[in-house]
Amino acid sequence: MNAFKTVLCAAVLVAPLVMAAPRPRDDKDKDDVNRIENAGRVLGEILDVPDEVPQDLLNKARCVVVLPSVIKAAFIAGGSYGRGLMVCRTGKDFRGPWGAPAMMALEGGSFGFQIGAEATDFLILIMNDHGANSLLHSKVKLGGDASIAAGPVGRTVTAESDAFMRAEMLSYSRARGVFAGVSLEGSTLRPDDGGNHRLYGNDATAQQIIQEPRRDAPEQARMLESRLTKASPQLKP
Numbered sequence: 565m566n567a568f569k570t571v572l573c574a575a576v577l578v579a580p581l582v583m584a585a586p587r588p589r590d591d592k593d594k595d596d597v598n599r600i601e602n603a604g605r606v607l608g609e610i611l612d613v614p615d616e617v618p619q620d621l622l623n624k625a626r627c628v629v630v631l632p633s634v635i636k637a638a639f640i641a642g643g644s645y646g647r648g649l650m651v652c653r654t655g656k657d658f659r660g661p662w663g664a665p666a667m668m669a670l671e672g673g674s675f676g677f678q679i680g681a682e683a684t685d686f687l688i689l690i691m692n693d694h695g696a697n698s699l700l701h702s703k704v705k706l707g708g709d710a711s712i713a714a715g716p717v718g719r720t721v722t723a724e725s726d727a728f729m730r731a732e733m734l735s736y737s738r739a740r741g742v743f744a745g746v747s748l749e750g751s752t753l754r755p756d757d758g759g760n761h762r763l764y765g766n767d768a769t770a771q772q773i774i775q776e777p778r779r780d781a782p783e784q785a786r787m788l789e790s791r792l793t794k795a796s797p798q799l800k801p
Contacts, residue, residue: 603630604788606685611795623800627652627690633683646670652774659799662792664781666770667759672751684739695732700771707749714745
């Protein structure tokens, strides 16, 4: 009986410690962090090549959406095409420093020759406040709810062309080392609420993550912000 009491007391003492121990990340949590790492890697590789994204357009962009490694099998199955993130300049007018990333999902649509690629990275520049705000609140049909155009390539290209000035979003793809503008009309882009809740808490919305000065984001997200800050420190009119 004494031995039983000893074991019981020990269990009572240890139980609160076990309950208070940090919960290890589950697979979905790890996937979200990996998504940030992969998006940061893809964005860094693209920005490091002078002849890819025009500097003038990057300087005018309110937000950047990165969707790394969209796989061919997803197109064949007709399911969810890609998971990535959106990083915006902070503030209600999107004119502050780059902020924390919100998780995003790309679905539907047909991407022409890109369907034959093994894996494709997508980059979308959000060029005005309306385009940015629309993505923070609901699912957006590209080419319908928001205008989108294949982005021009080359650092010396300016944003003065009428086609680029009218488009709310400019889209690019990179597959097998080839970087080019690509049309994403017909697909939809929306906040990935599940990913946002896992990273920031069950009450976190894409709008809060993007427009609040600071959210408790993973270290990988701060590295992503730093990379964008180095490439384009402030919005230029």
